[in-house]
Amino acid sequence: MTRSEHPWWTTSVVYQVYPRSFADSDGDGIGDLAGITARLDHLHRLGIDVLWLSPIYPSPQDDNGYDISDYQDVDPLFGSLADLDELIAQAHARGIKIVMDLVVNHTSDEHPWFVESRSSTDNPKRDWYWWRPARPGTTPGEPGAEPTNWGSFFSGPAWEHDEASGEYYLHLFSRKQPDLNWENPEVRRAIHRMMRWWLDRGVDGFRMDVINMISKELPPRDGVVPTAEHDGVVPPGAIHGDGGPFFLCGPRIHEFLAEMHAEVVAGHEATLLTVGEMPGVTVEEAQLFTDPERHEVDMVFQFEHVGVDQGDSKWDVLPLRLTVLKESLGRWQEGLAKSGWNSLYWNNHDQPRVVSRFGDDDEHRVRSAKLLGTVLHLHRGTPYVYQGEELGMTNAPFAAIDDFRDIESVNHFRHAVELGADPDQVLAALRAMSRDNARTPMQWDASPGAGFTTGTPWIGVNPNHVEVNAEAEVADPDSVFHHYRRLIELRRAEPAVAHGDFTMLLEDDPVVYAFTRRLDDVELLTVANFSGEPVRPDVPGLDGWLGAELLLGNVPDSTGPELAEWEARVYRRSTG
Numbered sequence: 001m002t003r004s005e006h007p008w009w010t011t012s013v014v015y016q017v018y019p020r021s022f023a024d025s026d027g028d029g030i031g032d033l034a035g036i037t038a039r040l041d042h043l044h045r046l047g048i049d050v051l052w053l054s055p056i057y058p059s060p061q062d063d064n065g066y067d068i069s070d071y072q073d074v075d076p077l078f079g080s081l082a083d084l085d086e087l088i089a090q091a092h093a094r095g096i097k098i099v100m101d102l103v104v105n106h107t108s109d110e111h112p113w114f115v116e117s118r119s120s121t122d123n124p125k126r127d128w129y130w131w132r133p134a135r136p137g138t139t140p141g142e143p144g145a146e147p148t149n150w151g152s153f154f155s156g157p158a159w160e161h162d163e164a165s166g167e168y169y170l171h172l173f174s175r176k177q178p179d180l181n182w183e184n185p186e187v188r189r190a191i192h193r194m195m196r197w198w199l200d201r202g203v204d205g206f207r208m209d210v211i212n213m214i215s216k217e218l219p220p221r222d223g224v225v226p227t228a229e230h231d232g233v234v235p236p237g238a239i240h241g242d243g244g245p246f247f248l249c250g251p252r253i254h255e256f257l258a259e260m261h262a263e264v265v266a267g268h269e270a271t272l273l274t275v276g277e278m279p280g281v282t283v284e285e286a287q288l289f290t291d292p293e294r295h296e297v298d299m300v301f302q303f304e305h306v307g308v309d310q311g312d313s314k315w316d317v318l319p320l321r322l323t324v325l326k327e328s329l330g331r332w333q334e335g336l337a338k339s340g341w342n343s344l345y346w347n348n349h350d351q352p353r354v355v356s357r358f359g360d361d362d363e364h365r366v367r368s369a370k371l372l373g374t375v376l377h378l379h380r381g382t383p384y385v386y387q388g389e390e391l392g393m394t395n396a397p398f399a400a401i402d403d404f405r406d407i408e409s410v411n412h413f414r415h416a417v418e419l420g421a422d423p424d425q426v427l428a429a430l431r432a433m434s435r436d437n438a439r440t441p442m443q444w445d446a447s448p449g450a451g452f453t454t455g456t457p458w459i460g461v462n463p464n465h466v467e468v469n470a471e472a473e474v475a476d477p478d479s480v481f482h483h484y485r486r487l488i489e490l491r492r493a494e495p496a497v498a499h500g501d502f503t504m505l506l507e508d509d510p511v512v513y514a515f516t517r518r519l520d521d522v523e524l525l526t527v528a529n530f531s532g533e534p535v536r537p538d539v540p541g542l543d544g545w546l547g548a549e550l551l552l553g554n555v556p557d558s559t560g561p562e563l564a565e566w567e568a569r570v571y572r573r574s575t576g
């Protein structure tokens with residue numbers, strides 16, 4: 001592929017905004033669209049190309065907007081369609097594209113489609129959702145009468161009993177997020193129409209929420225019950241099976257995505273970006289999803305590398321094993337080398353802060369945040385920066401369950417404690433893994449509301465905003481912010497960053513992350529010390545590299561064969 005044939009997004013960096021927590025313009029304690037528009041210069045200074053906006057649609061906010069009751073409007077909480085038009089115009093004026101969150105595996109139970117669907121068994125929209133009778137031989141509404149034993153991602157069964165009709169509807173997430181029935185062609189047509197409406201309005205693409213869950217294997221059947229739950233702690237009837245095999249990358253998923261592409265994206269490929277969020281996706285499946293010849297999506301979010309510190313569930317927190325992380329990311333680099341494309345991320349609104357998770361958010365916060373950015377951005381793929389990551393924002397010091405807001409965290413606490421778990425242990429897991437770690441307000445300055453709001457924020461501001469904030473970091477050339485800015489600049493300046501091939505080095509080294517990139521006669525080496533002790537990396541030919549051009553580092557004047565604590569360097573040499 002010649003350089004000019006590379007799609008535009010191969011050299012781009014995407015920045016994710018979680019509107020609720022980014023910037024509040026009217027003092028109600030909740031971020032809004034006008035707030036984002038007022039902060040666009042921050043993003044422009046950072047140098048990003050695309051802004052992905054988490055949902056701003058009308059919503060009962062059961063899952064902070066991932067439960068949508070109207071796909072073609074803006075929730076008054078966030079402003080109006082006019083505010084959104086203004087944001088799009090102001091972003092475009094700065095050369096920033098806008099990608100919308102597309103949440104179409106489910107709607108809100110307050111969406112008119114579902115309201116109609118549940119109104120009677122013969123309503124024309126009944127079949128737009130997954131309605132099923134109780135398990136044969138059971139009493140509807142009793143525990144265990146659910147049509148299958150699937151658990152929901154937010155605790156409890158994935159089926160909700162509807163008193164009026166006696167049937168159940170499927171909700172893989174909260175009971176206020178009923179799953180749409182994509183088997184029904186009218187559902188698909190309605191979604192395609194809605195997507196075209198957004199493109200006509202000027203948006204530049206879609207991040208597709210749990211899009212690999214839209215095709216379900218029929219008929220829905222019981223899933224395997226994880227053995228760990230048989231410990232006698234979970235009462236019979238409350239045990240949930242794993243429905244994943246029946247809804248992750250189901251039988252018609254490629255057909256549905258190819259159809260969506262043909263109906264919505266075809267003809268606009270040169271300007272749009274599509275990225276499918278796909279929990280549980282394998283490299284082999286991702287090759288198919290992102291193969292340009294198949295016209296499905298440009299790239300996917302995979303989850304393997306954010307599961308390397310988890311055991312049986314996300315609440316079973318394990319220490320990071322660097323070799324496992326490298327094995328995973330290395331395999332994805334290799335798997336999508338020939339065709340397809342990776343998205344690269346450490347953080348989003350569902351993940352704990354990476355500097356607290358894989359770095360050192362205490363003594364070496366700044367340095368380890370820079371290291372993590374460096375390692376990620378030097379991989380092959382499109383990097384995503386989540387708001388505050390460019391500041392090295394950390395997990396929050398949540399003291400008690402009342403400090404949490406996220407439905408997943410709050411439900412998990414309640415269920416786990418009901419089933420006999422020790423509340424302190426559950427809290428410890430929440431502190432490490434809760435999605436709320438990502439959702440504390442963006443830290444703009446040292447003022448009491450962190451520059452996020454003049455009112456009372458909907459979730460507590462992290463007290464470390466007095467040191468960790470955008471104002472201070474923009475003023476400091478050695479900050480995490482300027483390091484991220486340089487990484488983004490480097491991707492533009494050096495074609496090997498975007499397009500070079502990838503070779504992992506030192507696979508078995510427990511603390512050093514090292515790899516090369518090569519394009520034509522240019523070779524880059526990234527070498528990073530994931531530890532609080534100095535280390536002499538065993539990189540083959542290191543002496544030769546030490547004389548090469550040092551493109552980027554996080555320890556001033558460090559050039560010798562030893563890497564300091566959490567040091568990362570990027571070298572460049574030309575063999576031509």
Ligand code: TEU
Pocket residue numbers: 063066067103153173209210277279314349350408435
């Ligand atoms: O998340 C999908 C998902 O599977 C997980 O990342 C989820 O957040 C959960 O933590 C599993 O443990 C997407 C959105 O990103 C998330 O915010 C929504 O809550 C979810 O879908 C439902 O729309």
